[in-house]
Amino acid sequence: MSKPRLAEGLVGASGVSIPIGNSKESKESPGSTWPKDIIALEPGETAWDVVLKKIKELSDSDCRDAFMVADLGVLASRHQLFRQALPRVSPFYSVKCSSSPWMLRVLAALGTSFDCASQGELEQVLALGVAPSCIVYANPCKPVSHIRFAALHGVNLLVFDSEEELIKVAQHHPGARLVLRLWTQDSGSLFPLSSKFGARLEVCEHLLKSARDLGLAVVGTSFHVGSRCQTPHNFAKAIADCRRVFEMGSRIGHDMSLLDIGGGFPGEEGSDPEFEEVAGVINTALAQDFPKGSGIEIIAEPGRFYATSVCMTAINIIAKKAVLEPGGRRKLLYYLNDGHYGTFRIFSRESEPRMPIVVKELSPKLPLFPCTLFGPTCDAFDKLFLKEVQLPELDVGDWLVFPFMGAYTSVMSSTFNGFSPTSICYAVGPELRSLLEITP
Numbered sequence: 001m002s003k004p005r006l007a008e009g010l011v012g013a014s015g016v017s018i019p020i021g022n023s024k025e026s027k028e029s030p031g032s033t034w035p036k037d038i039i040a041l042e043p044g045e046t047a048w049d050v051v052l053k054k055i056k057e058l059s060d061s062d063c064r065d066a067f068m069v070a071d072l073g074v075l076a077s078r079h080q081l082f083r084q085a086l087p088r089v090s091p092f093y094s095v096k097c098s099s100s101p102w103m104l105r106v107l108a109a110l111g112t113s114f115d116c117a118s119q120g121e122l123e124q125v126l127a128l129g130v131a132p133s134c135i136v137y138a139n140p141c142k143p144v145s146h147i148r149f150a151a152l153h154g155v156n157l158l159v160f161d162s163e164e165e166l167i168k169v170a171q172h173h174p175g176a177r178l179v180l181r182l183w184t185q186d187s188g189s190l191f192p193l194s195s196k197f198g199a200r201l202e203v204c205e206h207l208l209k210s211a212r213d214l215g216l217a218v219v220g221t222s223f224h225v226g227s228r229c230q231t232p233h234n235f236a237k238a239i240a241d242c243r244r245v246f247e248m249g250s251r252i253g254h255d256m257s258l259l260d261i262g263g264g265f266p267g268e269e270g271s272d273p274e275f276e277e278v279a280g281v282i283n284t285a286l287a288q289d290f291p292k293g294s295g296i297e298i299i300a301e302p303g304r305f306y307a308t309s310v311c312m313t314a315i316n317i318i319a320k321k322a323v324l325e326p327g328g329r330r331k332l333l334y335y336l337n338d339g340h341y342g343t344f345r346i347f348s349r350e351s352e353p354r355m356p357i358v359v360k361e362l363s364p365k366l367p368l369f370p371c372t373l374f375g376p377t378c379d380a381f382d383k384l385f386l387k388e389v390q391l392p393e394l395d396v397g398d399w400l401v402f403p404f405m406g407a408y409t410s411v412m413s414s415t416f417n418g419f420s421p422t423s424i425c426y427a428v429g430p431e432l433r434s435l436l437e438i439t440p
Helices: 047-059 071-087 101-109 120-127 144-152 164-170 201-213 234-253 273-290 302-310 347-348 428-436
Strands: 038-040 067-071 089-094 113-116 134-137 158-159 177-181 217-222 258-260 297-300 311-324 330-336 369-374 389-391 401-402 423-428
Touching: 047 067, 047 311, 047 401, 047 423, 067 071, 071 101, 071 273, 071 302, 071 423, 071 428, 101 113, 101 120, 101 273, 101 302, 101 428, 113 120, 113 177, 120 134, 120 144, 144 164, 144 177, 158 164, 164 201, 177 201, 177 258, 177 423, 201 217, 217 234, 234 258, 234 273
Parallel strands: 038 423, 067 423, 089 113, 089 297, 113 134, 134 158, 158 177, 177 217, 217 258, 258 297, 330 369
Antiparallel strands: 067 311, 311 330, 311 401, 369 389
């Protein structure tokens, strides 16, 4: 069985693949008052051990529902890595990536700020006790009711990219501190955003003057190079463009003091480009265009970088078919209890499928077959991935585990066809338990 490559956490170690029957048992004392979805890791125990234990328990019953395990120690380690690699940049975690309450609680306890895109996200973050000054309302196109909510609750840092948005803000939140989002070249990103958001350089001066004439304060600029950016130089170009807009804003009379470099950071180990390469490009660009001592506050909106490696999803084969294609090629169809309408929706936008870990002792000489992985609903489009994957022949009841499932997964789940969202449990080591003040 393959070994999952998981990021090293603040507590515990990365998982190792072992036979199901040998997984470690969590020692939870009788009468424990742990929250039901929190699993206390023993010294040396890992989230992978938790996955194997749950698979073993479920395999002994008729209820073999899909589940996710989130390693909150990995989340803490990603925060540490971000701060080390980009020491001048304050992270505002992008809530839309994963709004799991325990993940947000950990990040708040670590001192992270937050990027919110709606009233619902604002409410969730404010309910944690996060100060309104630690929130950027980063959606450039906001409903009036959401703008009014932000004003009522003291969330003053708002992003805009159009004159129409300025008029709404002037009417409903005149005390806002505004950030002008720039159009950015993002065609090399797997999930480009610039077709929807961002003002081009040639209209920025007009927008800055319009804000001034409406009595609004523009305090800085932002951009987003697209989710899963493949071209680190796009950060450097966007930072240089922001420098030009800072100069425009200062000439017009705005006190330009904040730079938001958005998201787009890689979330998986071994990604191309690697995070360290992206961070190096950013640090060099900042040193050139916004050097230390300039008095500029620099923030970012990481989402995937924090969340991707936190979660694993375990799914069960509920049915299978073998079909012969023209030419006699044998193909397998596996039907699983999670799919496009569950935690796998985002992967229909990716060109290449993800390979699972098969939780079963298999001979390395077993032949591989082209396999289509279907979700459980009645929709034929309900596939985990657009392309086939190569897997050995497996049996109904076997388990597949997908690592790197923390970003844009559970947050996009639905209850289509009456299937419940995949449950999540959270593995927590002693250091984080102390930080969160969770006591048995």
